[in-house]
Each structure stands twice: as structure tokens, then as C-alpha cells.
């Protein structure tokens with residue numbers, strides 16, 4: 001019997017399943033993401049939960065530096081208070 005494996009890209013949780021088993025049954029509740037990067041260039045990622053997917057997404061999105069946001073607050077105070 002051949003065994004398939006899936007690993008959560010975020011937390012590293014592993015699942016093994018017989019290859020004869022339907023993937024949607026073996027990985028019920030998991031999320032699969034395809035990142036289409038260009039011609040013949042696709043990355044596949046598996047996640048065991050929405051929380052793991054969210055953590056991974058958060059690492060992919062560029063963050064606005066806190067210093068920049070604080071400088072906007074100061075400017076807004078200036079406009080409101082004169």
C-alpha cells in the first residue's frame with residue numbers, strides 16, 4: 001500500500017493516508033492554496049486550519065511600519081487642534 005503525505009506549511013502538522021483514499025476525504029478540513037507565479041510556475045501550499053493559513057498570509061503581506069502610522073496620528077492631531 002502506497003502512502004501519501006501532507007504537511008501543514010504553517011505548523012508542520014503531518015498527515016499520512018493511503019493513496020487509494022480520496023484526497024478530499026484524507027485531508028477533510030484542510031486548505032490548499034495555489035500561488036500562480038507565472039508561466040509554468042505554480043507553488044502549492046497545504047494548511048491544516050484557517051488559523052494556520054492566516055498566520056502564513058500575515059507573513060506574506062508587507063506590514064506598514066509602526067513609526068509611519070504614528071506620524072500620521074500626530075499630523076491628524078495637528079489638523080484637528082490647529
Ligand SMILES: [Zn+2]
Pocket residue numbers: 008009010011012013047048049052
Ligand atoms: Zn497547521
